[in-house]
Amino acid sequence: MSGPQTSSALDWSREAYRAFSDHRIRLVSYVPDAGLKRLIELCQGDAGMRAVPLTTEEEGVGLAMGAWLGGEKSALLLQSSGVGNLVNVLGALRECRLPFLMVVTMRGEEGEFNRWQVPMGRAAPAVLEGMGVRVVRVEEAEEVGPALRQALTRAFEGGQAVALLLAQSLIGIKSFQEQANR
Amino acid sequence: MREASLPRREVVSALLEDRGGLLVITGLGSPTWDAAAAGDHPLTFPLWGAMGQGAMTGLGLALAQPQRRVLVLTGDGEALMGIGALATIGVQAPANLSIVILDNARYGETGMQPSHTAFGVDLAGVATACAFPFATTVTARAELPALRERVHSLPGPNLVVVKVRPEKLPLVLPPRDGVLLRDRFREALLGPG
Numbered sequence: 001m002s003g004p005q006t007s008s009a010l011d012w013s014r015e016a017y018r019a020f021s022d023h024r025i026r027l028v029s030y031v032p033d034a035g036l037k038r039l040i041e042l043c044q045g046d047a048g049m050r051a052v053p054l055t056t057e058e059e060g061v062g063l064a065m066g067a068w069l070g071g072e073k074s075a076l077l078l079q080s081s082g083v084g085n086l087v088n089v090l091g092a093l094r095e096c097r098l099p100f101l102m103v104v105t106m107r108g109e110e111g112e113f114n115r116w117q118v119p120m121g122r123a124a125p126a127v128l129e130g131m132g133v134r135v136v137r138v139e140e141a142e143e144v145g146p147a148l149r150q151a152l153t154r155a156f157e158g159g160q161a162v163a164l165l166l167a168q169s170l171i172g173i174k175s176f177q178e179q180a181n182r
Numbered sequence: 183m184r185e186a187s188l189p190r191r192e193v194v195s196a197l198l199e200d201r202g203g204l205l206v207i208t209g210l211g212s213p214t215w216d217a218a219a220a221g222d223h224p225l226t227f228p229l230w231g232a233m234g235q236g237a238m239t240g241l242g243l244a245l246a247q248p249q250r251r252v253l254v255l256t257g258d259g260e261a262l263m264g265i266g267a268l269a270t271i272g273v274q275a276p277a278n279l280s281i282v283i284l285d286n287a288r289y290g291e292t293g294m295q296p297s298h299t300a301f302g303v304d305l306a307g308v309a310t311a312c313a314f315p316f317a318t319t320v321t322a323r324a325e326l327p328a329l330r331e332r333v334h335s336l337p338g339p340n341l342v343v344v345k346v347r348p349e350k351l352p353l354v355l356p357p358r359d360g361v362l363l364r365d366r367f368r369e370a371l372l373g374p375g
Contacts, residue, residue, distance in 0.1 A: 027245060050245060052274060055266030062235030062267070066207065066242025069227055069364065071372045074242065092232035096360030 012170070013038035015145030016103065020049070020075060023152040025101075027052060027067050027074035029060040034182045035105035035171030036077050057082035061089040064100050073156055076102040080165075081117060083124040090131040093161045100133075100161040101152055109168035113175050125165065133161045141170060187321045190284050190346040194255065195220045196326045197282065197333055202251075204334065205243055205371065209236030209256030211291040212351075213284055217255055219354040224370035227363055228356045234263030237281055241271050244279035244339075247371070251278050253333050258285040258299045258343075265308065271339055272312035280333045280340040281309075285319075286348040294348060309341035317341040 016039050020028065028043040029052040030036065044051040054060055060076035067074040078086075083104060093100045107114075108121020125135050134154065138147045144166065151162045173179050194216040198206070206226040208214040214228040229236055240254035261283045271279065287300035299305060309317035320329055320342055332340050357363060 027242065050274075052245075052270065055269050058235065059238045059264070059267055059270055062232065062238025062264070063242040063245075065232070065235070066239040066244070067246045068242075069239075069367050069371070070205075070243040070246025071368070072242075072246035089232040089235050092229070092235070092360070095231065096364045098360075098364060 010141040011038075012141040012144035012166075013042060016148050017042035017046075019145055019148040019152060021046065023149070023156065024073060025075050025152075026050065026072045027063065028077065029054050029063050029074065030077035031057050031060075031079070031082050033077070033079035033105045034173055034179045035079070035166065036103070037182055039103075040077065056085050058086040058089045060102070061086055061093065061100070065092060065096070065098055068098055073099070074101075076100075078102060079105045080107050080121040080124040083127055083163075084120045087127060087131060090128075090133060090161065094132040097159050098161070099155040099159050101155040102163045103148070104163055104165045105171050106165055106168045111168055111172070111174050113173075121168075128163050133163050135163050135165060137165045137167065139167045139170060144170075188323060188344060188346050189349070190286070190344075191216050191219050191351065192323075193284065193326065193329075193344050193346060196330055197253065197255070198223075201225075202334065205247065205250050205252045207236055207240045207243065207252070207254045209233075209254065209260035211257075212286075213255045213257050213260075214356060215351070215354050216284065218356040219351075222356050224366040226356070227367050228358075230358050230360075233260055234267075236260050237264055237267040237271060240279055240281065241267070241274060241276065244276040245274065248276070248278055250371075251334060252276075252280070254279070254281045256281065256283055257290070258283055258287060258297045258305065259289045261305055262298055262303070268309050268312040268314070268341070272309075272314055275313070275315070276339055277337040280338050280342070282329070282333065283341070283343045284346050285343050286346050288348045290348070290350070294350075304343075306341060306343045314339050314341050319343040319345065321345045
């Protein structure tokens with residue numbers, strides 16, 4: 001698929017991919033989300049990156065720990081429901097002060113069409129902060145690139161766990177049918 | 183199910199003696215004490231938490247260091263908690279990764295409650311079904327030299343379940359400060375800085 005998929009004129013997926021590339025992110029693990037489709041495909045298409053599909057989001061924490069011990073930088077892509085799946089293992093990042101970067105597409109916000117997504121979406125920022133993850137929220141497509149670059153620096157130069165939350169309004173999927181067509 | 187047979191620390195010593203450049207991740211909890219009993223080492227990273235993430239930590243390390251051999255030494259309970267990782271590793275298929283599961287069919291740290299493997303769940307069978315090119319179960323001492331060769335030099339990903347006795351052994355604890363463990367591992371592997 002080519003070109004931006006949101007109503008925004010700016011292709012934030014490409015900006016995010018460029019930020020990963022410039023920061024030499026070599027491993028990108030993910031549990032798919034419709035909002036992450038294009039970013040995942042851009043990473044899959046880069047011979048210098050390895051895109052690693054996971055069965056559950058917490059695997060991305062183990063992968064990131066091992067990669068960093070081995071001298072490589074990685075990132076985890078997930079949707080907000082997945083935040084609930086990785087809570088306990090975030091403790092290891094904190095104890096070891098390991099750098100960690102995740103990009104979370106939000107659900108359960110304005111425009112949500114599946115009410116079952118609402119509880120975890122609403123709780124996600126507090127859950128992450130409760131485990132010591134620095135949370136940065138982005139509302140506009142134009143902000144994604146700069147915010148991600150700053151988050152990558154905070155994570156890998158500052159030795160922190162950082163979550164970049166992308167607002168559901170930015171992803172812009174309004175129905176099951178729209179999600180299925182993506 | 184075949185009989186549990188081997189003393190776990192003998193198995194771990196056989197794997198870690200003269201370990202060369204082997205990189206080791208140990209899972210919570212008894213395998214961590216077993217590795218410490220065999221001798222603390224900067225290139226052993228013991229997981230004191232993050233139960234279920236031993237295999238995935240090994241995968242991240244194996245992908246970052248494709249020229250080095252990586253061993254994940256863990257238990258049946260820890261492996262069961264992260265069982266989906268076997269599917270993820272089967273897809274990535276790193277040839278330099280071996281997972282050795284010391285299977286006492288018990289949760290040894292919490293009162294020796296039987297784990298799923300006590301009721302016939304076959305973790306080597308799971309690994310085979312997850313497209314591991316090599317997966318087997320070891321029950322006899324005579325198989326240990328072949329296991330050692332597998333871990334140190336044969337292409338994987340390999341998964342070997344070793345049936346061990348459900349024994350309570352003296353605790354031998356490695357350092358537990360996460361930053362210390364991280365820094366000494368990276369310095370020994372990557373050099374200072």
